[in-house]
Amino acid sequence: MQPVLACADLTTGALALADTTVDSAVEDPGDATTPASCRVQLTVTHPPAGDAVTVWVHLPSTTWNGRFQAVGGGGFSGGSPESLLAPLRAGYATAATDAGHPGATADFALRPDRTLDWQRIRDFGHVGVHDMTVTAKAVVTAFYGRGPEYSYWNGCSTGGRQGLMEAQRYPDDYDGVLAGAPVINYPQMQTGQMWGQVVMLEEQNPVAPCKFAAALAATVAACDEVGDGVVDGVVGDPLGCDFDLGQLVGTRTDCGEITAADVEVMRRIGEGPRGQDGEFLWYGLAPGTPYAGLNDVVEVDGRLVGKPFQYDLWWFGLFLAQDPAWDWQTLTYAGFEAFFAQAVEMYGDVFGADDPDLSEFAEHGGRALVWHGAADFGVPFQGTVDWYERVRELSGPGRTDEFLRLFLAPGVGHCGGGGGPQPTGQFEALVAWVERGEAPRTLDAQRVDEQGTVVQTRPLCPYPEVARLTGDRDPADAGSFRCAKATELEPAPR
Structure with a gap:
């Protein structure tokens, strides 16, 4: 879809957002792998707090697919513009935010007098991502003359927490949330x-x-x-x-x-x-x-x-x-x-994003696909399972399956790595669920050798199932496995 504005026009009053400044809007010519785009940077503030939330929005000049994809951060980093290249290449209007502080350190928490800077803490906790979402959608609408048909969140670790926080606090922001290894139980974890x-x-x-x-x-x-x-x-x-x-x-x-x-x-x-x-x-x-x-x-x-x-x-x-x-x-x-x-x-x-009440997100038509490596040394997957079980208890198993699926990846570390087959195609599975109603029964996983050749495929089953070899068949072939009942997590004392 073609833009209705020139990129530079976004700096001349085309946007009317309170407490928001367009710092720059620059045409990027693209290259052999990346399409031409309008790259916008904005700053959102919350007077009189003196904070500053940086927002980056990348808009395909001629290849927009009509969708919006936001990308999350990791650790104490809210996000970065470097993460926007992959969705931009896939045709998405895309955005990220620093969630109120630059870089990946945690010194934003304390003022010089050693008192807590609660506005910046809230910005990192959830306000900054919601600011980014509202701001980016306004930029998309101004640039193309209409808003996105579908809006997606894509994140792992801190990014996973950010996405599920959005679903819980701001249930209308996204149609689909992909959350990997989410640090939803942040203080405990x-x-x-x-x-x-x-x-x-x-x-x-x-x-x-x-x-x-x-x-x-x-x-x-x-x-x-x-x-x-x-x-x-x-x-x-x-x-x-x-x-x-x-x-x-x-x-x-x-x-x-x-x-x-x-x-x-x-x-x-x-x-x-x-x-x-x-x-x-x-x-x-x-x-x-x-x-x-x-x-x-x-x-x-x-x-x-x-x-x-x-x-x-x-x-x-x-x-x-x-x-x-x-x-x-x-x-x-x-x-x-x-x-x-x-x-x-x-x-x-x-910081916690472990509220099991996703009823408003579900009523909005939202879908959340959550995955977690079962060999994650940083964020114990049991915390994610515990939250998932509480969602099922509150909404009921059948209703939960309509809007939330959890997949564990055996042998996989934090957001990837480890000895197990690596999950692939999670975001594509989410899009198929949101747009075509194709709820994911399994996810794909694969192992590649040093030359990048796929040497093993394996299905990932929804919790509490695990992929089990069927008979005397080839263990390197995903078709040799079926989903079978696995051991369930014992409820944590409350």
């Missing part, structure tokens, strides 16, 4: 990521990385055929894996013998955060999930010490302790439990 470090600190036993690796390898070997019936180095049904880590005591590794104390640390990490009285706080690492990444241990001056993930240090230091110089090594079990309660109380509403 972000605080819980420090649990492994707290355990090793309190037990005075930082476990060497190669012992963690040995424990992972033993777990996968013991549970390799659980769920899918295939020996492929992937735990097909992690919730059905019941491997006793105690069997590893005395195992020799390149970094020493695994002790009972080492196993106790691993058990606690797998179990997940608990209160001093043993009360459940949050989920831990499912069997088959790498320990490395968020439970890092390094050698300093000949001894092992913990090395927390930088995002966790920002979270505890800036959002909870409100002290940039906070020392994580002062943490105790009691201190962790207090921080956990504080995090949920202070940030559950502004």
